[in-house]
Amino acid sequence: MAHHVRTDYGDSDPLFPSKAAVFWYAVLIAGLIAAPYLLESYYLSQLVFIMIYAIVGVALNILSGQAGQVSIGHAAFLAIGAYFTAVAQKHGLPLVLYLPLAGVFTGIAGYLVGLPALRLHGIYLAIATLAFAFIVEEIIARWESVTNGNEGLMLPPPSLFGLKLGTEGFYYLCLLVTVLVVLAAINIIRSSTGRSFMAIRNSETAARSMGIDTARYKTTAFALSAGITGIAGSLYAHKMSFISPEMFSLSVSIDFVMIIIIGGLVSLRGAVFGAIFMIMADPLLIILKDKLPLWADVVTHGLYLPDTVTQAVQAGVSRVVNAPGLKSLIFGIIIIVFIIYEPLGLDGRWQRVKAYSKQFPLARQRSARPPRMFLKSERR
Amino acid sequence: MLDFTQQLISGVALGCVYGLIALGFVLIYKATEVVNFAQGEIMMLGAFMSVTFITTLGLNYWLSFLLCVIAMAILGAIMERLVLRPILGYPQFSIVMATIGLGLVIRALVGIIWGTDDLRIETPFTDGVFKIGALVIAWDALSIIVATILLCAALYAFFRFTRVGIAMQATSQNMLAAYYMGIPVKRMFSLIWSLSAMVACAAGILLAPITLIHANLGFLGIKAFPAAVLGGFGSIPGAVAGGITIGIVESLSGFYLPEGFKDVAAYVVLLAVLLWKPQGLFGLNAVKKV
Numbered sequence: 001m002a003h004h005v006r007t008d009y010g011d012s013d014p015l016f017p018s019k020a021a022v023f024w025y026a027v028l029i030a031g032l033i034a035a036p037y038l039l040e041s042y043y044l045s046q047l048v049f050i051m052i053y054a055i056v057g058v059a060l061n062i063l064s065g066q067a068g069q070v071s072i073g074h075a076a077f078l079a080i081g082a083y084f085t086a087v088a089q090k091h092g093l094p095l096v097l098y099l100p101l102a103g104v105f106t107g108i109a110g111y112l113v114g115l116p117a118l119r120l121h122g123i124y125l126a127i128a129t130l131a132f133a134f135i136v137e138e139i140i141a142r143w144e145s146v147t148n149g150n151e152g153l154m155l156p157p158p159s160l161f162g163l164k165l166g167t168e169g170f171y172y173l174c175l176l177v178t179v180l181v182v183l184a185a186i187n188i189i190r191s192s193t194g195r196s197f198m199a200i201r202n203s204e205t206a207a208r209s210m211g212i213d214t215a216r217y218k219t220t221a222f223a224l225s226a227g228i229t230g231i232a233g234s235l236y237a238h239k240m241s242f243i244s245p246e247m248f249s250l251s252v253s254i255d256f257v258m259i260i261i262i263g264g265l266v267s268l269r270g271a272v273f274g275a276i277f278m279i280m281a282d283p284l285l286i287i288l289k290d291k292l293p294l295w296a297d298v299v300t301h302g303l304y305l306p307d308t309v310t311q312a313v314q315a316g317v318s319r320v321v322n323a324p325g326l327k328s329l330i331f332g333i334i335i336i337v338f339i340i341y342e343p344l345g346l347d348g349r350w351q352r353v354k355a356y357s358k359q360f361p362l363a364r365q366r367s368a369r370p371p372r373m374f375l376k377s378e379r380r
Numbered sequence: 381m382l383d384f385t386q387q388l389i390s391g392v393a394l395g396c397v398y399g400l401i402a403l404g405f406v407l408i409y410k411a412t413e414v415v416n417f418a419q420g421e422i423m424m425l426g427a428f429m430s431v432t433f434i435t436t437l438g439l440n441y442w443l444s445f446l447l448c449v450i451a452m453a454i455l456g457a458i459m460e461r462l463v464l465r466p467i468l469g470y471p472q473f474s475i476v477m478a479t480i481g482l483g484l485v486i487r488a489l490v491g492i493i494w495g496t497d498d499l500r501i502e503t504p505f506t507d508g509v510f511k512i513g514a515l516v517i518a519w520d521a522l523s524i525i526v527a528t529i530l531l532c533a534a535l536y537a538f539f540r541f542t543r544v545g546i547a548m549q550a551t552s553q554n555m556l557a558a559y560y561m562g563i564p565v566k567r568m569f570s571l572i573w574s575l576s577a578m579v580a581c582a583a584g585i586l587l588a589p590i591t592l593i594h595a596n597l598g599f600l601g602i603k604a605f606p607a608a609v610l611g612g613f614g615s616i617p618g619a620v621a622g623g624i625t626i627g628i629v630e631s632l633s634g635f636y637l638p639e640g641f642k643d644v645a646a647y648v649v650l651l652a653v654l655l656w657k658p659q660g661l662f663g664l665n666a667v668k669k670v
Contacts, residue, residue: 070473116655123415123613126476127605128654131647138644250602254480261477324496325488325595332488335481339474340466 013190032175036168048171048239050272050279051178052232057259057271058185059228064257065265066189067221068201069117070126073133074256077226079140079248081106081233086153086243087146095160099177102234103227110226114219133253141245152244155237174235181228185268188224197221251328258331262338264345273346285330289321382514387635388628393521393590395627396528399620400583401604402611403535404576406619409608410552411572414464414475418483419580420601422459425486426452426581427593428494434501441503445585449578456577457570464573465566483598491595498592505589520589527586531579532620539616548572606650625649 006012016022036044056074063069081102088098113132117125140147147153158165158173165173188194196217199207208214237243255278263274296317300310320326342349404419416422426448433444463482467475508519539545550558551568559565584597591597607626611618626646634642 064473070476072476116651120654123409123472123476124609124654126415127609128651130602130605131650134647135644135651254484257477257480261474265473320492325491328484329488329492332481332484332486335484336463336478339470339478339481340463343467343470343474 015186015190029179033172036171041167044167044171045239046279046283048174048235050275051174052235052239053256053259053275053278054272055178055181055232055235056229056256057263057275058181058268059225059232060256060260061265061268061271062185062188062197062228063221063225064260065267065270066194066201067197067218069218069221070123071129071222071225072126072250072253072257073113073129073131073136074225074229075248075250075252076133076136077106077110077229078233078236078252078256079136079243079245080109080226081230082237082243082248083140083147083153084230085234085237086155089155089158095158099231099234103231106230106233107223107227109230111219111223113226114222117218117222118215130250130253133248133250137245137248140248147245150245152242155241155243157241158238170238174239177231177235181231182268182272185228189268193217193220258335260345261335262345264347266344267347269350270345270347273350277346281331281334282327285327289326292321293317383635384632385515387631389515389517390521391628391631392624393524393627394631395607395624396524396620397583397587397590397600397623398604398607398626399623400528400531400579400586401601402608402619402623403531403616404580404583405604405608406611406613406616407572407576407579410614410616411548412464412569413472414479415472415613416576417476417479417601418459418486419576420598420604421483421486421490422452422456422577423580423584423587423601424593424595424597425455425490425584426577427584427588427597428490428499429581430585430588431494431499431501431593434503435499445582448585449581452577452581453574456573456575459577460570460573465569468569483601487595487598494595496595498594500592501585501588503589520586524586524590527582528620531582532616535579535616544571603646606646609650610653 016025032047035047039047056078059077060071060074063071084102084105085098088101089095093101113129116128120128141150143149158170160169160173163169189197196207196212199210199212200214200217200221204214240247259274259278260271261274262277263272264270293314296313300313305313338345344351401419401423404422405416408414408416408419429448429451430444433439433447434441437444439447459482463478464475467478503520503523505519505523510517510519510522539549547558547563548568548571550561550563551565551572555565558568587597587600603626604623607623608619610622610625611620612622626649629645629649630642633645637645
């Protein structure tokens with residue numbers, strides 16, 4: 001079993017849990033730095049999307065995972081960051097200035113959304129953020145003098161200190177921003193702010209009686225989360241090089257919540273796992289679309305089924321495969337399955353695999369089972 | 381003035397549909413503390429089912445209505461059993477996401493089964509109008525209003541006078557106490573989902589003549605959120621009142637305000653009300669003790 005010897009207060013919550021972790025993170029970073037020389041451009045582009053989604057995942061983790069506040073309107077913050085970037089770039093601001101400013105500007109928007117959050121909880125808050133997202137989407141579509149309405153805005157390629165960033169340059173920019181955001185988030189969570197967030201998550205009444213200024217910390221959580229999402233929005237706008245209102249619809253917000261649900265709410269690692277899952281689902285689906293009719297063919301022939309059955313199966317498979325809603329069908333099933341069978345997400349599974357290998361011959365299934373949960377009423 | 385009355389009536393008719401969807405939310409929320417984001421999709425499923433019964437099978441409108449409602453009641457119970465029962469007691473955030481997932485699945489299945497074209501059904505109310513002086517009311521608008529009143533009366537009687545209804549009320553007031561009194565709480569949950577799916581199905585079929593039946597009909601469910609929140613999320617008359625308020629606001633803002641306000645009017649009203657009264661207009665203001 002693992003024992004921790006602590007000789008210092010800082011030891012209780014270190015940045016890296018062990019020397020091995022430092023080594024593995026260094027390997028990961030080295031791999032990511034080498035990636036442009038190793039991967040095809042398609043996978044490099046997917047990697048950029050993963051990093052952007054991971055930043056949003058980190059933002060939502062701070063808000064939902066740490067502070068326990070629900071938001072199903074985060075696409076609105078992504079939109080604000082993206083449009084801020086487009087407008088700032090048009091007015092000739094340099095990237096080093098508008099990237100952080102996009103974060104600050106969106107953070108202010110998040111603070112304003114956080115104000116009503118002070119008086120709302122649970123479902124009322126979720127619906128208020130939903131309403132906010134719809135209103136932002138509509139404003140963007142109608143404020144044509146700035147946003148060019150539904151026709152959208154084109155963004156020229158980003159340039160840093162007068163140098164145009166190519167695909168690789170932009171990749172390194174995203175990598176740098178992701179690493180900085182993750183480090184910042186870890187440190188926020190380790191700080192007293194992060195602990196206050198957790199106290200509010202676990203019980204708001206208890207947190208208030210411990211002397212935590214819940215109003216301040218709730219708005220802080222919203223502002224931080226929105227600001228980080230705004231930075232992701234800035235990168236997203238450059239990655240897409242074209243933005244329009246329908247790119248920030250409700251389904252995008254739901255994708256973002258899926259990131260943390262699938263990855264796991266408990267830790268930041270979950271946000272990254274979730275982002276990888278969400279982005280890589282698309283290429284996997286394309287492969288599935290190609291291969292599924294073939295597999296169905298093999299199975300039906302292997303079973304020596306009559307021709308009519310074979311044809312019926314073929315027709316059914318091709319209908320499902322070519323259906324426009326296939327992606328949302330699969331995503332819907334994935335959400336439900338994850339919530340029922342893997343409530344701690346991919347990160348929870350990872351932790352269990354790690355614990356299993358650590359206690360290898362002694363591990364018992366029962367020790368890994370999560371505690372049973374009972375219905376907790378939110379009413380009196 | 382005539383324009384105003386005309387808009388008011390179409391607003392009330394639309395609002396009744398929102399109210400019925402919101403009623404579905406409220407029934408489930410009151411009993412199980414689950415907010416069902418799939419309510420709009422369940423309504424859509426009901427509407428599409430009516431297409432199968434009325435257009436494809438050529439059945440009588442009233443018979444089809446009955447069959448749809450029964451089928452949706454069974455489906456509602458199945459959804460509860462498969463998706464919601466296993467996650468009873470999980471954090472609300474997870475449950476909300478599960479219902480969003482359920483909604484995605486229903487929408488995709490509807491697209492696969494019925495296709496993505498706009499469909500319409502023939503009803504006894506199609507094309508009929510009712511005239512009072514210069515005022516023109518379409519029969520289908522009137523049918524929605526009348527049906528809403530009837531449904532509310534029926535639900536009131538159900539909760540007031542039947543054993544099952546009273547058991548449901550007990551479950552929603554205090555689950556544990558109800559369980560101790562010998563009420564089968566889990567079966568009540570299934571029943572509540574059936575009931576809510578039935579109400580949603582009725583809303584879907586009533587709405588079908590006004591808006592065509594299409595795969596995005598489920599988004600009306602998201603419009604019904606403001607209605608439920610306005611009503612306080614725990615009150616059945618509140619849900620209908622909230623729905624009618626939202627319907628009227630939307631209809632009037634579509635007529636008098638510039639383009640674009642119609643789509644967001646409901647949400648602006650929602651945010652304003654939440655800022656002023658965080659528990660909705662009819663909600664209870666309660667702080668949970670630790």
